[in-house]
Amino acid sequence: MNGKIAKAACIGCGVIGAGWVARLILAGVDVAVHDPSPDAERVVAEVLANARRSVPRLLDAMLPPPGRLHFAPSIADAVAGADLIQESVPERLELKRTVLAAIDAAAPARAIVGSSTSGLLPSDLQQGMTHHERLIVAHPYNPVYLLPLVELVGGQTTAPETLARAQAIYTALGMKPVIIRREIEAFVGDRLLEALWREALWLVHDDIASVTEIDDVIRYSFGLRWAQMGLFQTYRIAGGEAGMRHFLQQFGPALKWPWTRLMDVPDLDDALIDRIARQSDEQAAGLSIRELERIRDDNLVAIMRALASRQEGHGWGAGELLRQQEATLRNGSPAKPLQLVSGTVPAQWIDYNGHMTEHRYLEVFGNTTDTLLEHIGVDAAYIASGHSYYTVETHIMHLGEARQGVRYDTTTQILHADDKRLHVFHQIRNRDTDAILASAEQMLLHVDTEAKKAVSAAPELIARVTALAQVHARMPRPSAMGRHVGQR
CATH class of the missing domain: 3.40.50.720 (NAD(P)-binding Rossmann-like Domain)
Incomplete structure (x- = not known):
């Protein structure tokens, strides 16, 4: 369906x-x-x-x-x-x-x-x-x-x-x-969460642990296991080679022990609410809700990407779902170049001939390359780690006039990508007429910025750019690809 x-x-x-x-x-x-x-x-x-x-x-x-x-x-x-x-x-x-x-x-x-x-x-x-x-x-x-x-x-x-x-x-x-x-x-889901929540309220109420300590217990232990296997499969592994049956036989008697208060919930009186709210404020350390959301999102992306990047060719849990979604996106949408930069030609870019001067084309293409790198994951943190891409070759063709006030877009097709090289083809188009104003073919090398030499990119970066290259391989190769100066 x-x-x-x-x-x-x-x-x-x-x-x-x-x-x-x-x-x-x-x-x-x-x-x-x-x-x-x-x-x-x-x-x-x-x-x-x-x-x-x-x-x-x-x-x-x-x-x-x-x-x-x-x-x-x-x-x-x-x-x-x-x-x-x-x-x-x-x-x-x-x-x-x-x-x-x-x-x-x-x-x-x-x-x-x-x-x-x-x-x-x-x-x-x-x-x-x-x-x-x-x-x-x-x-x-x-x-x-x-x-x-x-x-x-x-x-x-x-x-x-x-x-x-x-x-x-x-x-x-x-x-x-x-x-x-x-x-x-x-x-x-909420029934399971509610049981844990009720127990956590008692732990704070009885001064067994603070909100930070309870969160640490979750996020440094079973929270990581639950992210990939859930509850029952985690307990199956806990039973060793004998599996779930052994686990139930070994830990089943604990169900009769006073390990939880379950429905016996403390009154959420003002004192307990004040204690929890105060400890939660201390835990946040001044971070706003939007900042906490972004931290949460970054962590979720990293965990799910890790779950998707198993070497055997398939993911695990939510990671496998990501792989399926990616396959659907690649197969179900037409291959087209990335649209990366938009702008309007300002007056200060105009030369004595009344249209955009030569070095501004290179500036626009440079901005396009920078945006492409951000798109594939070469962000400030990646560069701070001592790695980046360096442009080692550029060939620009000037194909149309870009006068003051012209609205333009840039597009990028990835021609080839491997662990060290990134071969791209950019175009600047008039947004209103769709006329091609200029094109640029570039080769970039992934480098260790401290050692000043080419090295392999991070595995997740290689996976991302390779996937884009595979999509773009379904597009026609640019007729200007591989041209030399003066070639007809």
């Missing part, structure tokens, strides 16, 4: 709703947004900026052209023509019912309506809807644009074909949809 969609609507744009907008936009889907909050546009812009910063570094394949974003004045305007409608309003049953009824009344007949609720039953949400068979819970995890899981839960009257279509749609968005077999409050 083809799950590709052209348009989606997001109703409610807090943290989760804005995350849905970002995932959809970067998957090439047009998105209409409705949220009456005066901060909605700012929140969406900030979350989308974070996504645009992190998602391209997550994938070795080119993303599709981004979808268009539209802020709609009403629910009816937002859902018009939408194939998927994602409701993410606050977690209040009556509010959600009111919003879902309004969505249902205006949405196209084919549209699937997904609620991002963290725990409300879909059967309760369906009350008041005329077309209740198309409602599902589609519960994601934050940040939605990076974490692939979405729990799909049908209500008592949800049509089986709705769940099947929804599974195809979310899969096409690069997600891992898990259909929960029957509805239950809080579904699966």
Whole structure:
């Protein structure tokens, strides 16, 4: 079943709703947004900026052209023509019912309506809807644009074909949809998290550990194991060669020991809330929410990229999903050059002939090369590590006049890439007429900047640029490739 969609609507744009907008936009889907909050546009812009910063570094394949974003004045305007409608309003049953009824009344007949609720039953949400068979819970995890899981839960009257279509749609968005077999409050993920959360509250309440110490226990131990194998497979390995059966026999008696307080939750009185809030402020060390989000995103990208880069040719866990998404992007989208730099020719670039002077062409091509390097991962941190690319050869052809005020774009085709060399072909085009103004063929070498010699690039960099070169190999080779000066 083809799950590709052209348009989606997001109703409610807090943290989760804005995350849905970002995932959809970067998957090439047009998105209409409705949220009456005066901060909605700012929140969406900030979350989308974070996504645009992190998602391209997550994938070795080119993303599709981004979808268009539209802020709609009403629910009816937002859902018009939408194939998927994602409701993410606050977690209040009556509010959600009111919003879902309004969505249902205006949405196209084919549209699937997904609620991002963290725990409300879909059967309760369906009350008041005329077309209740198309409602599902589609519960994601934050940040939605990076974490692939979405729990799909049908209500008592949800049509089986709705769940099947929804599974195809979310899969096409690069997600891992898990259909929960029957509805239950809080579904699966939040029930597991809630058990850990309740125990953590008791540990702080009883002064066994601080919030930082508890987080350290998680992130330096089983958190890393869970990232790739989850719970049951981790415990299977803990059983040694005898596997899960031995683990259960060895640790099964511990289930009767007082190792957890579970439902016996401490009162969240002012004193405990103050203690947790104070310790959390100390843990943040002055970092803003947006700074913490960017740190989180960087760490998630690194972990998932590591899970995708196994040498045997396939990934593990979320890394294997990335490989599948990259293959889909490479095979499903037409090969085209990278569009990297845009600008307008300023007055100070004009020479005595009335058009752009020679050395400005080289400047534009240099900026294009710099942007390409950033795109493949040669950022400030990579350069600070003592490695970069040096341009060792350039051939420029001046093909058209660029006068003051001309709007231009640059494109890049990667002709060849290996562990040390990067062979590229740039073009400057008139954005309004599409006329080619100039081209440049360049050879770059990857170098150790301290030793001043060519060395192999980092494995993840090689993988990324090789993947781009494979896509660009499907394009016609430039007719000017390999020309020498004076050649006809």
